[in-house]
């Protein structure tokens with residue numbers, strides 16, 4: 001197997017998952033302001049360093065996605081952040097897109113930017129210690145959306161990004177996120193997500209991306225946030241598996257779901273059921289941002305010097321998700 005496949009599998013194997021700590025400064029500012037903490041480089045680093053030095057980094061978190069600001073920061077003990085992550089037994093990664101902007105030609109939709117100058121930025125991130133990268137395309141669901149234009153242009157960007165990343169010896173995380181916002185049914189989410197993922201793979205193949213050396217980061221198949229027709233967690237798991245079985249080529253080693261606005265509990269429960277029913281060869285695990293950090297952030301905001309207490313809350317969430325990634329989680333393990 002290729003070197004990239006070895007890296008991808010190491011990040012995802014044995015129930016390990018990914019901590020998505022790649023919030024851009026504006027998103028992180030919103031998260032911190034929501035819990036009453038001032039957003040400045042020192043506080044952003046403080047919270048993240050607490051997570052990156054917790055014991056679950058060794059046992060549960062196979063990889064951490066960083067943001068440009070964080071990969072350049074030093075810890076309180078003067079270690080580089082990627083060094084801390086590697087020392088804890090995990091793998092440092094980096095978000096390399098520069099955000100989703102209005103899509104010309106379909107202004108209600110977004111296209112992710114960041115291809116200009118990417119080859120040089122990748123070389124720098126590699127030197128800084130990154131072993132994998134992330135790029136997120138976003139899609140909305142409505143009667144006429146996602147449009148063909150959005151599906152095509154985002155898939156094209158994800159494929160161009162992926163081939164540049166592999167050229168630079170890193171594993172690309174391919175993240176096509178079909179958003180949960182709206183009133184759509186789970187059936188709509190299933191149809192649109194399948195179309196989006198299939199188009200991504202058409203483009204990845206066209207761009208000669210080695211599919212054994214990527215990680216797919218999709219949404220689960222869920223009814224829209226404001227849908228009147230909710231489905232059970234079992235149905236979520238079964239529809240998600242059906243969608244991925246039919247759309248993802250078998251060479252892909254692993255799938256790491258985003259949480260997409262689900263509660264921490266829901267994201268864990270759904271992942272657990274997906275793994276209980278998993279009849280594929282894909283590793284199915286997590287790459288959660290909000291669903292791994294919410295409780296820890298809330299706890300930390302009450303006393304930002306309480307490192308141990310915050311780590312305990314984070315370790316619990318990471319452990320629950322690592323159990324779910326093996327289909328071994330149950331409700332009574334929650335505290």
Ligand code: 5MM
Nearest residue numbers: 020022023024027258259260288289290
């Ligand atoms: C951690 O949040 C990332 C988004 O940051 P920006 O919007 O500020 O660029 C995001 O890409 C994240 O990695 C995924 O959406 C998964 O996060 P969730 O919270 O959906 O699990």
